[in-house]
Amino acid sequence: MARQSPRGVVHAMQSVRSTTSLRAFLSQRSAAPAYIIPGASLSTRTQQWKNARGYATEVQPAAPEIDFAKFHTQPTRIIPRSPAYFSGSPKFIDHLLRLEDILAKYVSLPTVSAAEAPRKAWFKLPQFRDVVGEPIATKKYKGLLKLLQRLNRIDPNLMPKAVRLSLDDFIRPGNPYGNKPAPATVDNLGRARGKGKRKASSAVVHLVEGNGEVLVNGKTLVEAFPRVHDRESATWALRCTARLDKYNVWVAVRGGGTTGQAEAITLALGRALMVHEPALKPTLRKAGVITVDRRRVERKKPGHVKARKMPTWVKR
Amino acid sequence: MVSSFCWSCLTRLRQTPRTVLPSPTAVPRGPAFHTSAVRFFPNPMMRKKPGQELGGPKYRQSKSARMKKKKPVDGKARPPPVGERKALRKRIVLSNPNALEVEGMQELTEETMVDSRLRGNVLALPVPMLDQLRAVQAFKPKQGWSIFRRPGTVLRRETLEMGRLFDNISGVGEDKGTAVKKIITGSRKSGKSVHLLQAMAMAFTKKWVVFTVPEAQDLVSATTGYGPLSDENPNLYVQNEATASLLSRTLIANKTILSKLQVSRIHPALSAVQPGMTLENLAKFGVQDPASSWAVFQALWAELTATSATTGLEKNFTPRPPILVTVDGLAHWMRNSEYRTTEFEPIHAHDLVFVRHFLSLLKPGKDESTLPNGGALLYATSTSNNPSIYSFEVALKQVAARHAGVDPSAPEFPKLDPYSNPDSRVLEAFISTKPTSAQEGMLEVQTIGGVSRDEARGFMEYFARSGLLRETVNDEWVGEKWTLAGGGVIGELERLGRRLRVAAA
Amino acid sequence: MVFILGVNFPERNLVAKSLQGFFGVGGLTSARLLSRFHIHPTCKVGELANKQVLDLTAALSDMKIENDLRRQVLDDIKRLKETGTYRGRRHALGLPARGQRTRTQIKTAVKQNRIERRL
Numbered sequence: 001m002a003r004q005s006p007r008g009v010v011h012a013m014q015s016v017r018s019t020t021s022l023r024a025f026l027s028q029r030s031a032a033p034a035y036i037i038p039g040a041s042l043s044t045r046t047q048q049w050k051n052a053r054g055y056a057t058e059v060q061p062a063a064p065e066i067d068f069a070k071f072h073t074q075p076t077r078i079i080p081r082s083p084a085y086f087s088g089s090p091k092f093i094d095h096l097l098r099l100e101d102i103l104a105k106y107v108s109l110p111t112v113s114a115a116e117a118p119r120k121a122w123f124k125l126p127q128f129r130d131v132v133g134e135p136i137a138t139k140k141y142k143g144l145l146k147l148l149q150r151l152n153r154i155d156p157n158l159m160p161k162a163v164r165l166s167l168d169d170f171i172r173p174g175n176p177y178g179n180k181p182a183p184a185t186v187d188n189l190g191r192a193r194g195k196g197k198r199k200a201s202s203a204v205v206h207l208v209e210g211n212g213e214v215l216v217n218g219k220t221l222v223e224a225f226p227r228v229h230d231r232e233s234a235t236w237a238l239r240c241t242a243r244l245d246k247y248n249v250w251v252a253v254r255g256g257g258t259t260g261q262a263e264a265i266t267l268a269l270g271r272a273l274m275v276h277e278p279a280l281k282p283t284l285r286k287a288g289v290i291t292v293d294r295r296r297v298e299r300k301k302p303g304h305v306k307a308r309k310m311p312t313w314v315k316r
Numbered sequence: 317m318v319s320s321f322c323w324s325c326l327t328r329l330r331q332t333p334r335t336v337l338p339s340p341t342a343v344p345r346g347p348a349f350h351t352s353a354v355r356f357f358p359n360p361m362m363r364k365k366p367g368q369e370l371g372g373p374k375y376r377q378s379k380s381a382r383m384k385k386k387k388p389v390d391g392k393a394r395p396p397p398v399g400e401r402k403a404l405r406k407r408i409v410l411s412n413p414n415a416l417e418v419e420g421m422q423e424l425t426e427e428t429m430v431d432s433r434l435r436g437n438v439l440a441l442p443v444p445m446l447d448q449l450r451a452v453q454a455f456k457p458k459q460g461w462s463i464f465r466r467p468g469t470v471l472r473r474e475t476l477e478m479g480r481l482f483d484n485i486s487g488v489g490e491d492k493g494t495a496v497k498k499i500i501t502g503s504r505k506s507g508k509s510v511h512l513l514q515a516m517a518m519a520f521t522k523k524w525v526v527f528t529v530p531e532a533q534d535l536v537s538a539t540t541g542y543g544p545l546s547d548e549n550p551n552l553y554v555q556n557e558a559t560a561s562l563l564s565r566t567l568i569a570n571k572t573i574l575s576k577l578q579v580s581r582i583h584p585a586l587s588a589v590q591p592g593m594t595l596e597n598l599a600k601f602g603v604q605d606p607a608s609s610w611a612v613f614q615a616l617w618a619e620l621t622a623t624s625a626t627t628g629l630e631k632n633f634t635p636r637p638p639i640l641v642t643v644d645g646l647a648h649w650m651r652n653s654e655y656r657t658t659e660f661e662p663i664h665a666h667d668l669v670f671v672r673h674f675l676s677l678l679k680p681g682k683d684e685s686t687l688p689n690g691g692a693l694l695y696a697t698s699t700s701n702n703p704s705i706y707s708f709e710v711a712l713k714q715v716a717a718r719h720a721g722v723d724p725s726a727p728e729f730p731k732l733d734p735y736s737n738p739d740s741r742v743l744e745a746f747i748s749t750k751p752t753s754a755q756e757g758m759l760e761v762q763t764i765g766g767v768s769r770d771e772a773r774g775f776m777e778y779f780a781r782s783g784l785l786r787e788t789v790n791d792e793w794v795g796e797k798w799t800l801a802g803g804g805v806i807g808e809l810e811r812l813g814r815r816l817r818v819a820a821a
Numbered sequence: 822m823v824f825i826l827g828v829n830f831p832e833r834n835l836v837a838k839s840l841q842g843f844f845g846v847g848g849l850t851s852a853r854l855l856s857r858f859h860i861h862p863t864c865k866v867g868e869l870a871n872k873q874v875l876d877l878t879a880a881l882s883d884m885k886i887e888n889d890l891r892r893q894v895l896d897d898i899k900r901l902k903e904t905g906t907y908r909g910r911r912h913a914l915g916l917p918a919r920g921q922r923t924r925t926q927i928k929t930a931v932k933q934n935r936i937e938r939r940l
Contacts, residue, residue, distance in 0.1 A: 212799040222802025223503060228815060231800050245795035398833060541868070543859045656856030
């Protein structure tokens with residue numbers, strides 16, 4: 001056997017240890033009627049050896065009394081700390097049991113609705129697997145999450161410290177819900193910035209108060225969009241709120257075709273306008289300006305002629 | 317429902333003859349375990365009758381609606397006569413009897429063309445002048461004249477400025493007899509050609525002589541005849557037909573003026589021309605005999621730019637009127653033409669004497685003004701639809717800088733890219749130093765952009781009053797259209813005005 | 822109708838196109854001929870001056886076109902064959918003469934590569 005499994009090594013070690021202790025025990029027994037505990041065997045031996053060298057003719061002192069109580073508490077095999085040791089995922093089950101205990105303890109506390117409960121970013125399953133270092137089934141983890149959510153719904157004002165601390169163990173580091181984007185504001189030069197995307201185009205709009213001039217990539221609206229329909233859709237956000245002659249628009253738009261660019265500008269312009277006048281949001285929503293059209297061209301797949309089209313069926 | 321299934325009829329049912337029931341051989345049967353109906357397949361052995369399609373499914377057949385195939389066009393149909401299609405394409409309709417007549421519409425006259433109170437109004441072109449304008453081909457086919465009752469143009473800021481300029485040149489003040497030289501640029505549909513049209517109309521009201529080149533491209537696209545100017549200078553080329561047509565344009569448009577002026581110089585190149593004959597007859601020579609047209613044109617030009625007669629012919633001399641020269645599409649003259657030399661090398665446009673003459677007018681004259689009797693040179697070029705010639709672009713920037721007073725050695729003076737391959741002849745053509753004569757203006761570049769909101773409003777109201785637009789024209793509505801038209805580009809405004817008519821109907 | 826080198830051309834035809842009717846005059850030769858006599862490319866036959874017609878006829882008669890050219894081509898092929906060159910042999914066999922593959926696509930060679938080539 002060139003390689004031994006870890007378990008094999010452990011077994012071997014245990015057998016060696018047991019045999020040495022047994023051997024010492026036997027030899028001691030033959031020399032002197034004394035029990036030697038395995039841990040102390042070395043020190044007593046050296047002592048014996050020293051004594052034998054210094055005072056060979058002196059009478060040997062008697063071995064200490066055997067403390068039977070101590071002798072019996074020493075187990076013959078290692079007892080795992082957790083009762084779930086042999087379950088395959090002991091740490092996970094410990095966590096689960098702990099949470100269940102807590103829940104059972106505090107189940108009577110008043111709860112709030114799920115929407116009002118503070119939003120927490122629990123560990124994702126792969127992350128949690130790394131933390132506990134055990135394979136955990138998806139379904140079991142879902143059960144754990146359910147428990148966590150239930151505990152999280154306890155009224156924040158009445159939540160015991162124990163619950164809070166134990167919930168904190170399951171929050172993934174970095175708290176992604178904590179960093180929210182700063183609300184957009186008009187900068188010191190009076191510009192509001194808005195971004196929008198549609199199809200393959202993306203537009204950035206800078207909106208300032210003015211008299212209705214529009215520049216798209218440094219060109220006038222007419223040069224940028226020869227089609228009147230595109231011009232109308234690009235300025236639709238201002239048109240439907242009757243603000244066309246109150247702002248100047250400066251747009252940088254890239255990618256895609258004319259339609260995509262025009263409609264990307266619509267979205268970006270709507271967002272920039274909401275920075276200037278947040279009260280317009282319902283109007284813009286109704287006009288369909290700030291609704292994101294997130295459709296993109298579906299990718300072509302191997303074996304297909306297009307995204308979904310199959311090659312024509314040939315009999316032979 | 318009941319009647320079809322009454323018990324008494326059941327008795328009759330039994331007596332149904334067997335032949336009516338489908339025979340087991342006629343209808344194909346599916347296997348006994350099939351519950352669904354079996355489709356009827358025609359017997360493959362039976363030949364299909366032509367024109368009779370049976371309902372069996374065909375594999376790999378498109379399910380889309382089948383269009384009827386077009387019948388092949390009968391080969392015997394004669395094509396339209398030569399020139400008819402081109403005439404249709406180039407046809408210019410100036411009046412639409414269905415359009416409403418706009419009440420109180422003012423005409424372009426000497427008074428109205430300088431009246432700044434009328435700014436933003438649409439001024440009609442006087443009806444007698446239309447023939448003259450047609451003769452100089454001032455109208456272009458796609459300018460939308462055919463949607464109104466009578467042709468009219470907006471009196472915009474640039475027009476008023478030009479009107480004042482023309483008024484001063486024709487007037488008696490200190491500006492009398494000055495020469496104005498302008499290159500007009502602007503994006504597509506911004507109204508450059510109409511600006512030239514307005515200039516022509518004003519020139520006709522002021523009794524100027526008008527020379528026009530309505531399409532500069534036609535001179536260089538190798539569609540008219542050409543030949544070497546003479547044996548002495550074989551590298552210069554003359555285009556006789558194009559010159560003759562220029563003469564005929566000028567002749568028809570300026571008949572009344574030319575018939576009053578007389579030849580007051582001796583023209584050795586033209587033996588038939590006698591002193592004392594009218595300039596009208598002089599021009600007719602050129603029209604009738606294209607071979608001598610270039611000499612005639614030179615003679616005519618010399619007569620019109622004369623400030624005094626040669627000795628002995630004073631009785632024939634009357635003061636010459638100012639001249640307006642317009643060229644549309646200048647950029648086409650800034651590169652090689654489509655013509656070829658005898659060695660099959662391309663001929664540069666500047667080697668065509670016609671082009672060379674009109675470009676030489678841009679330079680200041682040596683001793684006296686190039687237009688000693690005053691007048692204007694208006695050369696238009698587009699910034700959108702034209703050949704992109706790097707040297708020309710730089711030359712225009714340099715002209716603008718020079719006019720603004722930037723010293724050519726100054727660092728902010730527009731320079732050529734050192735790695736470009738510039739056309740030195742183009743740059744050379746626009747180097748215009750400060751004119752020696754006080755009567756001569758410096759060459760300048762005028763950019764025509766969009767109209768202002770007020771002018772746009774006037775224009776849109778004109779649409780509404782012509783019955784094309786069924787909207788209430790208010791400031792908000794005009795402002796919206798003004799933005800959609802890219803800041804009041806007038807051609808786009810016209811498009812929007814037309815488009816709404818369809819949407820409202 | 823205008824006679825150029827003894828051939829009658831209708832007046833409405835383009836000169837450039839009409840010249841290409843002669844065997845041995847293609848697009849480039851025709852364009853070069855036109856530029857030699859200052860005829861613009863869109864000129865119709867009817868618009869030609871008499872002198873230009875004469876010039877064209879004179880220029881064409883100096884060129885090796887029509888039957889002279891045909892004869893020369895045939896002579897060249899014959900010479901190749903008689904000197905026993907590879908190209909001559911290929912012409913005789915009706916096979917491609919310039920090293921093309923012969924497994925497929927030799928219809929043109931079969932049609933054209935002959936000793937008595939039809940021109």
